Amino acid sequence: MVNRVNFLRLAWPVLLALLVVVPAAANDADADVAVSEPQVSAQPTPAFDWRAPMTVRSLPFGNALYEHYRSNEFAALTALMVADNRKQFAEHEASAKALLGSLQLQYGMLNESERVLTGTLKEVLPAPVREQVLVNLAKVRYRANDIDGSLRRIDALPVLANSALRDEVALMRATMLLSRGDGAGAATALAGVAADGDAYRYGLFNLGVAQLQQNQHDAARASFSQLLAKPATEPIARSLRDRTHLALGYAQLRQQQPTEAREQLLKVRLQGPYSNSALLGLGWSYAQNGLYAQALTPWLELLDRTPADLSVQEARLAVPFAYQSVQALPDALAGYQLALTAYEAELQKLDTALAAIKAGNLLALLPALTDEDAVALLRAQGRGDELYLARVLTSHDFNEGLRRYRDLLDLRAVLANWQRSLPIYDEMLRNHQRRYAERAPAVEAALAKLDITRYGSQLAQARSQVAAAQHSDNWQLLATENERAALQRLERAKAKLVKITATRASLQPSSVQPGFVQPGSVQPGFVQPGPLRKETDRLRLLAGVQVFDIIHDSADRQWQQRRAQRDTETAVVELDVRRARLLAARDVAANRFSQFGDRIAQQQGGANKLLQRAESLMAKEAERLNSQASTELLRWRKQLEEYRLQAQLALARLQDRASLGNGGAP
């Protein structure tokens, strides 16, 4: 009996690690890492679907939604803030603000988010958006670890129409109640969850663990059974199922129910992330029944596994203990010696890892680290301590810090980008200024020549001419340049003809009446008297044709004139507008250049200051991460030293008893 208690005490660090509430979005890789108290889980904020209640009537708002749906929070936030500054939300003002507040929550800007979201509640919001805002306000308090505030807001929520939102709220409430040790309240909250998602499963698991911690074993079994009854095909669900079997198995071991514990532990997948703990527990379950030989099988299997695991390290003590229990004393002796050698080797690796952290190697790795590739990255560097470092890198607390560090990296990248761009804009502005200075004199000269008043009076004159030309009597005004010339030539010819006729009349004898020429009466050497009938007719004909052409096309010509008048008016107006614009541009040019110059200089100063702040915060965060990693490894080291001490003691006692002749039986 005492013996059995002792086994469990030995397994206590492992058990501690297992009975930890799982953050809902926890990475399974960090599942074995010991945390001394249940953590309030960080619920993921699902991307809110703003589509259903609205048709987007503002392109900039639609663009912010596009970035939001592409999970590009920073770009979405910027798009919203720019559109807000330019007053481009149109009828979506309230919804856009609600989206802004929600994005700020997602981006970890809790104070701003609360301020903006509270402000939107004063506006008229579409019902689904209002629901989301109210839930997000509860979430803000929850994320700020203000459980009372968050629960108050949840209690004040109206009946939510959106079932997904209802589930989310129930899970949030369950997690918060669990963190306060209110298992019954959490169970009630979870009972209201309709959808069977990962978050719900994690909620059930956390509830079961909390119930175990409060020694409510029946309730815990009920919660775990509910979870185990669900199909598990996805990796996350299968991993959670392993963990549930493990928690149940260890709880039954503590209750001295080895057979039931074995049943649970045997259901854990042999190649899963929890198999080491399951193998260790399996050995203890046999040991509780006094079946040490059977206990050896899982424990020996553990010895071949990766050493950077507490279960493996503990198995190094458990194996010789089992040999000792079945009187295989030489094997027990060898086992303790092997354990000592292994602990020494592992302690050395830990020292290497600690030295590497102290030397700043971890910091150098941080910018390149992502959750998935941490181990691969470390392994690629050919270090012996990668498994220990990887354990640190995947721990929950470290990841929280790493997330802040990455946020800072992103902010620094944004600021560095502006720091590069601003001098370019400055240069561009100077080029504009130079070009303006080069062209300004020519423009000034052109402006000086431009006499809009003269154009105006010319236009007025033209207008009256066109108006006159609209009367049929003024057909001459419709003549083209050529026609006018032809008409003038005809007039001149007519005048000449009259003159010739007069001359001829003065040369005639008095008996001949001027204007009459008698055919056949012309005498040789004598100018024929009278009018030149043939030429006169011809002239009349030509003039008639000319007039006919003009009058025949008069409608078209009148229309052409009116159009030309309109075009001219437009051109003069445009010229006037351009002139006004040029004058205005000339007036503001100097101001504009200096205003842009000031803005660039001011923003450049701001960007530099913020960049310095980001770098200082990064350095602080990196130092904190470094210290966190060192502390974690030192805790490991302490545990290994404890195991080493136990192995040394056991070995010494075995040798003492053997030398006293009692065979070293336990």
Added chain:
Amino acid sequence: MCKWFACRVGVFLAGTLLTSLLLVMAGAVGTAHAQDAAATATDELEALKKEVLELNRDLFILEEDLLFPASTQVAVFVSLDVGKFFRPDAVKLSIDGDELSHYLYTERDLDALRRGGTHRLYMGNLTAGEHELVAVFTGYGPEKREFTRATSLRFLKETGAKFVELRVSDDAAKQQADFTVREW
């Protein structure tokens, strides 16, 4: 034998319990300190995020004012309504015969478009006056049949900023996609 065992158990028990207790206590003290430090770091980070976002906004506005002043600014957006009859793969935009943008849509882009997002395809400058915009969409229709559709618009650029929307919507009556261009 029992005496030896009891002694061994005692050492094991005391040692392991003590270690565990120390670890837990150290963890608890360390955790409280770490939580305070983390809270401060989170507050500082939030303040920095706020300021960087504000600076980013101001610089975006400055950039637009400088590079695309309202008097010449033209922005072209793409939107998708439902998208049952057409799944855009790429869009090519030309104005006055000059190809200005050629964008290939990823699945993530399409998802954002289907959910009501509007993609800003192009932002540039145009002189005042009349212009012709041509957009050529390449994509897949029902039965994954690949096809290309073009749509055009003659528009007048005046003194204010000009926004144009290229909209792909489903025409249930015709059982085909409808491509329209709208001036804002």
